[in-house]
Amino acid sequence: MASAWCPMLFAVVVKLSRSSGGSVEVQSIRITCTVSSRFAHTVMSSKALNKENSSQEIFFEVELPKMAFITNFSMEIDGQVYVGEVKEKESAKEQYEKAVSSGKTAGLVKASGRKMEMFSVSVNIAAQSSVSFILIYEELLQRTLGSYEILIRVKVEQPVQEFQIEADIYEPQGIAFVEASATFLTNELIPLIEKTVTDTKAHISFSPTVEQQQKCPGCKGSLINGDFIIKYDVKRATSLGEVQAVNGYFVHFFSPPDLARVPKNVVYVIDTSGSMHGAKIEQTRESMVAILQDLHEEDHFGILLFERKISYWKDYLTKATKRNVSDAIDYVKKIQDSGSTNINSAILDAVSLLKKERKEKKVPERSMDMIFLLTDGMPNSGVTSPQLIQQNVFSAIGGIMSLFCLGFGNDVDYSFLDVMCRQNKGVARRIFEGSDAAIQLKGFYEEVSSPLLLEVDLRYSENTDFLTKTHYSQLFNGSEIVVAGQLKENDVENFSVEVFAHGVRKGRLNLVKNCSLTVTLRHSVKFRVIRHTKVWKRRHDHQDYLGFYTLDSQHLSASVHGLLGQFYRGVVFELTDLHPGEGQEKLDATMYVKGQRLNVTRHWQKDFNKDVKNGESIACWFVDNEGRGLIDGTASDYTVSDLFTAI
Numbered sequence: 001m002a003s004a005w006c007p008m009l010f011a012v013v014v015k016l017s018r019s020s021g022g023s024v025e026v027q028s029i030r031i032t033c034t035v036s037s038r039f040a041h042t043v044m045s046s047k048a049l050n051k052e053n054s055s056q057e058i059f060f061e062v063e064l065p066k067m068a069f070i071t072n073f074s075m076e077i078d079g080q081v082y083v084g085e086v087k088e089k090e091s092a093k094e095q096y097e098k099a100v101s102s103g104k105t106a107g108l109v110k111a112s113g114r115k116m117e118m119f120s121v122s123v124n125i126a127a128q129s130s131v132s133f134i135l136i137y138e139e140l141l142q143r144t145l146g147s148y149e150i151l152i153r154v155k156v157e158q159p160v161q162e163f164q165i166e167a168d169i170y171e172p173q174g175i176a177f178v179e180a181s182a183t184f185l186t187n188e189l190i191p192l193i194e195k196t197v198t199d200t201k202a203h204i205s206f207s208p209t210v211e212q213q214q215k216c217p218g219c220k221g222s223l224i225n226g227d228f229i230i231k232y233d234v235k236r237a238t239s240l241g242e243v244q245a246v247n248g249y250f251v252h253f254f255s256p257p258d259l260a261r262v263p264k265n266v267v268y269v270i271d272t273s274g275s276m277h278g279a280k281i282e283q284t285r286e287s288m289v290a291i292l293q294d295l296h297e298e299d300h301f302g303i304l305l306f307e308r309k310i311s312y313w314k315d316y317l318t319k320a321t322k323r324n325v326s327d328a329i330d331y332v333k334k335i336q337d338s339g340s341t342n343i344n345s346a347i348l349d350a351v352s353l354l355k356k357e358r359k360e361k362k363v364p365e366r367s368m369d370m371i372f373l374l375t376d377g378m379p380n381s382g383v384t385s386p387q388l389i390q391q392n393v394f395s396a397i398g399g400i401m402s403l404f405c406l407g408f409g410n411d412v413d414y415s416f417l418d419v420m421c422r423q424n425k426g427v428a429r430r431i432f433e434g435s436d437a438a439i440q441l442k443g444f445y446e447e448v449s450s451p452l453l454l455e456v457d458l459r460y461s462e463n464t465d466f467l468t469k470t471h472y473s474q475l476f477n478g479s480e481i482v483v484a485g486q487l488k489e490n491d492v493e494n495f496s497v498e499v500f501a502h503g504v505r506k507g508r509l510n511l512v513k514n515c516s517l518t519v520t521l522r523h524s525v526k527f528r529v530i531r532h533t534k535v536w537k538r539r540h541d542h543q544d545y546l547g548f549y550t551l552d553s554q555h556l557s558a559s560v561h562g563l564l565g566q567f568y569r570g571v572v573f574e575l576t577d578l579h580p581g582e583g584q585e586k587l588d589a590t591m592y593v594k595g596q597r598l599n600v601t602r603h604w605q606k607d608f609n610k611d612v613k614n615g616e617s618i619a620c621w622f623v624d625n626e627g628r629g630l631i632d633g634t635a636s637d638y639t640v641s642d643l644f645t646a647i
Contacts, residue, residue: 023050023051024048026047026156026157027047028045028047029044029046029154030043031165034168035169037170038140040068040138045134049128050127050130052127059120061118063119064137066117067140070137072136073134075123075131077123078129144479147478148231150167153228154228156213159211160213166204166206167202170201175198175199180193186223188212189208192212194206237257241481241499245495252483254475254483255481259453261450262503263366264368265300265301265363265367266302266372267301269350270288270303270304270374272305273306273337274340280437281337284332285335287437288332289332290442292328294446295320296320301317306342310342317353341375341378343375347373347396368451369400370403370448371402378412399424403420404427404429406428406429425474453502455473456474456500458481459500464486464488465485467483467484467485526551529547549607561632563638566631571630575589588601
């Protein structure tokens with residue numbers, strides 16, 4: 001097997017073309033995507049024939065999702081296979097230029113639009129010869145707005161004899177829904193999308209014939225030009241998420257269902273400088289109307305306009321009542337552009353406003369402070385150094401709020417905004433110029449406008465190592481946190497995870513069988529709560545109950561009391577008259593405790609503190625009459641209407 005060097009970087013469209021003139025027949029295009037537990041493995045293959053009597057240069061172009069990475073690229077020419085070598089970005093670019101200048105075959109990935117990057121390679125093919133291209137890339141699918149998306153971009157210049165898109169999805173925790181669509185679908189092509197879905201698996205295929213690919217009978221060109229999109233989500237039954245362990249490694253998917261959203265306090269910082277003139281300012285007005293309409297009544301908001309000078313809608317945050325939102329919409333509809341761009345002062349003023357409202361306790365204690373900056377250009381008024389602005393903003397925010405930036409158009413210094421947001425618990429997004437700019441802006445806002453949890457800290461047992469990021473400033477509605485790591489000595493049995501986060505006080509807590517919840521009181525005493533199911537053999541039914549296990553009783557004072565607390569320091573008792581009981585392995589006895597003489601029976605019970613699923617058998621003495629004589633007072637003294645309110 002021969003090989004040729006072919007540099008590539010990170011990086012679906014399939015486009016085969018020739019340099020000029022001649023006849024190249026694209027004989028097949030096949031795209032196969034296999035998804036297992038959110039991890040997508042895509043193989044793209046294509047075959048082309050040079051039908052001319054002279055050699056031709058053929059270009060192979062593929063658009064890939066920006067978060068994907070290429071794992072293999074190869075070409076087969078007249079039975080000879082040439083394997084590409086994946087290179088790091090800067091090294092690849094340098095070697096690519098050298099290869100091209102010396103006449104060698106080389107490929108390179110570069111940015112291509114909003115969601116994709118372009119991989120392209122050209123090769124010289126002899127007369128009447130064929131070439132096959134195979135590109136393999138992988139991607140961890142990100143959950144956004146409640147679903148995972150597989151995006152396959154196809155651009156076919158002419159109908160292809162063999163054209164097929166196939167996707168197989170496997171999700172062990174169950175598939176909630178699957179949708180498949182394409183931007184190029186006609187009424188005739190819609191029925192060609194075949195979809196089969198079971199509990200944990202889904203299969204999608206699309207394979208039009210040559211005739212079905214044509215724009216019209218006898219017409220040149222192909223209908224297959226656009227995006228083929230598959231969206232799906234998984235079932236979510238547990239509050240702690242799903243953990244999968246294979247070959248000494250694990251991955252934890254955390255996106256608990258049915259959480260109440262956290263109220264937000266947000267200041268919209270809007271660039272109204274002269275460079276926003278025209279479509280940009282109009283799209284800003286349009287998108288701000290939709291954004292304001294999306295506010296919830298428990299939210300608080302403010303609007304700050306800036307160019308060289310800064311102006312406020314109101315110099316305080318306003319509760320998002322229907323009346324206030326309506327007044328704010330009237331205000332943003334009248335926004336006009338003029339002046340230069342003073343980004344530094346605008347953000348610092350927004351920070352000061354949020355701090356003032358928080359200090360004066362005018363916003364909910366458990367809420368999220370956010371700043372949304374909309375701008376299209378470089379700072380050219382006041383402080384103009386991007387590095388100095390970043391330092392000022394980072395110092396002012398001090399880690400207590402999040403900054404999100406939306407950069408309009410091609411002139412914006414996106415790297416400046418991106419770094420500034422990452423430094424302050426937020427993200428930046430480029431808004432591309434076009435008629436749908438307002439839709440892009442609102443789409444990004446929807447991704448981050450509904451926080452569910454704040455300061456999420458995922459803690460794993462000591463038998464784990466090489467963990468990815470385990471602390472997140474926020475978890476937004478429709479998103480997901482993914483943590484991966486290694487299990488020492490493949491120790492699955494002793495693996496555990498605890499999740500600490502701030503959410504709203506109100507809400508419903510669901511405990512699932514074989515899972516546990518750890519409750520921490522005043523950052524010291526921990527209780528493990530486990531849902532158990534008792535099966536009554538004679539009655540053929542079952543009963544659920546909660547088991548409470550104290551993990552740090554040494555932190556409790558000597559005066560602690562309660563149904564459990566009165567026994568944490570131990571109880572002095574004496575057993576006499578031990579004799580076989582009625583049931584198998586049961587033992588009856590007389591217990592002297594607290595000056596009382598009690599009849600007791602020994603049973604074997606399960607302690608699930610260490611092993612949530614199977615438990616450990618331990619001997620327990622049972623006291624009849626609701627523990628009368630053993631506990632202080634009577635059982636009714638310990639009845640409360642709400643467990644955690646009483647605590």
